[in-house]
Amino acid sequence: MLNIFEIQKKLVASACPSGSEKAIASTIAEIALPYADEIFTDALGNLFVHKKGEGKKVICCAHMDCIGFMVTDIDDKGFIHFETIGGFNPQNLIHRPIKFLNGQKGLITSEYKEDGSAPKKTDLYIDIGARGREEAEKLVAIGDTAVYEGSPVMLNDDLIMGPYLDDLIGCTALLYALTLLKDNKNDIYLAFTTQEEVGCRGAKTASYTVNADFGFCIDVTMVGDYPATTKPPIALALGKGAAIKIKDSSLICSKDIVEMMKKCAESNGIKYQLEVLRYGGTDASAIQLAHGGALAGGISIPTRYIHTPVETCSVFDVIETAKLTAACLDAEPVPSV
Amino acid sequence: MKQLLKELTALNAVAGYEYEVIRYIAEFCKQYSDDIFTDALNNLFVFKKGKKQPKMPIMVAAHTDEVGFYVKKITEDGYIKLAASGNIDARVLPGKTLDVGTDRTRGVLGIKAIHLTRPEERKAAPSLKDLSLDTGCMSKGAVEAFTYVGDMVCFHTPFEEFGDNMIAAKALDDRVGCAIMMKALATELEYDTWFVFTAQEEIGMRGATVAAKRINPGLCLVLEGTSAVDLPECTPVKRSTFIGGGGALSLMDGGTIYSADARKYAMDLAKNNDVKYQFRTSANAVTDSSRLHVTNAGSKIIGLSVPVRYIHSPACVANLDDIQQTLTLAKLIINNVEEYYNA
Incomplete structure (x- = not known):
């Protein structure tokens, strides 16, 4: 049995931003290999783990890219100018340690604002300690990418905190689900997708390649159980089980899939809650619109402080999500007429 | 080339x-x-x-x-109102010459003369809806003789070679x-x-x-x-x-x-x-x-x-x-x- 915390730690150690997912793909492939019939990749870097079966063709996406940073220019003093990859609040970035994929460490800092106003993205730059352009250019190049530096920790016996639960914890759950599959009937494709954070781009080509009968994604979702939460509130909380997605801003889940998920949860004693998300899109939208369309849905892991380096979720919820995923992968949609 | x-x-x-x-x-x-x-x-x-x-x-x-325009409306007194095709910064538009339709009927994008504007009016950039294309025609009928609502309108800019191996177009x-x-x-x-x-x-x-x-x-x-x-x-x-x-x-x-x-x-x-x-x-x-x-x-x-x-x-x-x-x-x-x- 996989240990959620240990797998998550391993994945976070090879976290990659959208568009440069090579390292994380090979880490995941290595873990999945003993359980897979076939593993392959495509032009966008999606990693497919195939478990053969004679039944319905199913795709389950968890995105393996993370939000991050890309070098756009290096100035004469050796400071790095960058673009963010994916959604960030500039306030969350100041004085954050980061690491480039080549191992170079650095930190994000900002021009000093005399009026005390919050910095804008264009005020931020990266300090890698270089003494001038020449030294900096030896350490990083234009186009190189970086991620938050950091490793997950357990806050108590259930809550895990750290960068990149979004969506490496979804990948962890999907890997865990893979180990639970036994003699599956369905023809199952697990797609560890790329470039979700910039618009579900990997999922578009992955869904085309698999051309599934139905599919769903595993991603994190917002919760409404802490003081600084969103308004209007969302009826999700940590520790209350997997969240069955009803809708987000990118799709309305197929009723047949929602019913299938509820049925799988109830018949397997899996704890669940229902997710109606006002903001944010997921890979499920790409599954739904590939080819002539497919039944699509999502299972979400409730998470606090999404897109910060201190994302927090419940290990119990991750295991419930994995169990529900395994059950749904080998189930059939429930026709709702 | x-x-x-x-x-x-x-x-x-x-x-x-x-x-x-x-x-x-x-x-x-x-x-x-x-x-x-x-x-x-x-x-x-x-x-x-x-x-x-x-x-x-x-x-x-x-x-x-x-990037260019489409004819959006032809007014009774012969002006053409435009809709943009693509992203155009309206600040670059006043006073420019445009070609209407495939026959390239020439028009100018006019704006009220400086003599009749107040200083505060001149501080804000005009938007496309403040500008009218003048093809010299004094009636809707005269304009309709060479164009229609939906027709394309393009910038009129002769190609130039100038300076250090540069071109403008x-x-x-x-x-x-x-x-x-x-x-x-x-x-x-x-x-x-x-x-x-x-x-x-x-x-x-x-x-x-x-x-x-x-x-x-x-x-x-x-x-x-x-x-x-x-x-x-x-x-x-x-x-x-x-x-x-x-x-x-x-x-x-x-x-x-x-x-x-x-x-x-x-x-x-x-x-x-x-x-x-x-x-x-x-x-x-x-x-x-x-x-x-x-x-x-x-x-x-x-x-x-x-x-x-x-x-x-x-x-x-x-x-x-x-x-x-x-x-x-x-x-x-x-x-x-x-x-x-x-x-």
Whole structure:
């Protein structure tokens, strides 16, 4: 049995931003290999783990890219100018340690604002300690990418905190689900997708390649159980089980899939809650619109402080999500007429 | 190249009205191509055989449409109100000369004379709805004799050569990409190549959305004109690209993270062949790339652009050496594609 915390730690150690997912793909492939019939990749870097079966063709996406940073220019003093990859609040970035994929460490800092106003993205730059352009250019190049530096920790016996639960914890759950599959009937494709954070781009080509009968994604979702939460509130909380997605801003889940998920949860004693998300899109939208369309849905892991380096979720919820995923992968949609 | 750009920028083609440009390009390409056809969206496909067939198709793309306008309304007293086709900064418009319809009836974009405006009025930039196109006609009927609601309206800018090997014209975005494709396909190629002149880029990459579905390329090379903001007010890190630096390889923009391994392939070719190149350091804007690389099972993507000052305005400025350098790099990318596929 996989240990959620240990797998998550391993994945976070090879976290990659959208568009440069090579390292994380090979880490995941290595873990999945003993359980897979076939593993392959495509032009966008999606990693497919195939478990053969004679039944319905199913795709389950968890995105393996993370939000991050890309070098756009290096100035004469050796400071790095960058673009963010994916959604960030500039306030969350100041004085954050980061690491480039080549191992170079650095930190994000900002021009000093005399009026005390919050910095804008264009005020931020990266300090890698270089003494001038020449030294900096030896350490990083234009186009190189970086991620938050950091490793997950357990806050108590259930809550895990750290960068990149979004969506490496979804990948962890999907890997865990893979180990639970036994003699599956369905023809199952697990797609560890790329470039979700910039618009579900990997999922578009992955869904085309698999051309599934139905599919769903595993991603994190917002919760409404802490003081600084969103308004209007969302009826999700940590520790209350997997969240069955009803809708987000990118799709309305197929009723047949929602019913299938509820049925799988109830018949397997899996704890669940229902997710109606006002903001944010997921890979499920790409599954739904590939080819002539497919039944699509999502299972979400409730998470606090999404897109910060201190994302927090419940290990119990991750295991419930994995169990529900395994059950749904080998189930059939429930026709709702 | 100069003559070709002069002729291409003299043609008018806003999104949905790409006919003049398509006809011109198709006529030029006929003698060099092995297959040539258009689709329902008015994408023009030109297939040219090379010495060998590559492992996977290579597709080169540039868009034929330019930013411009449509006739939105004709007033009783003979003015034309306009709707924009693509993103146009209305600050560049007052006082400019425009061509209406395929017959190119001349008009001027007027604004109230300075004598009759108050100082506070002059502080705010006018929006398109504050401007009226004056074709000298005094009645709706007289205007309706040469145009109709929905007709296209384009900037009227004669092509100029000036300064240090520079050209000024309208529509360099993306006739410069079209011209590079035409020059490339007029040469002998190492590999079979698809050249696709896409439609409706400026209003949402609609041609490109369907174009790659027919080709299933392994590698897409998108040729663009991109903003060069090398102005006195702009620090080097904020200029995106600059004149004289050669073709700009894209890192990322609003619709695409360009394939790092394909960019490296292009950079190595440039270095080994003494071709100038630079990076497009801005992450703003969206191009055909955004649609092409996620079509079907997806493809690798290179964005290569000619730096152009004052893009999306009636007078765009580019450097002929940059264009030549971009053409050279584009040909290298095409003619060595199997090396990339095998790497």
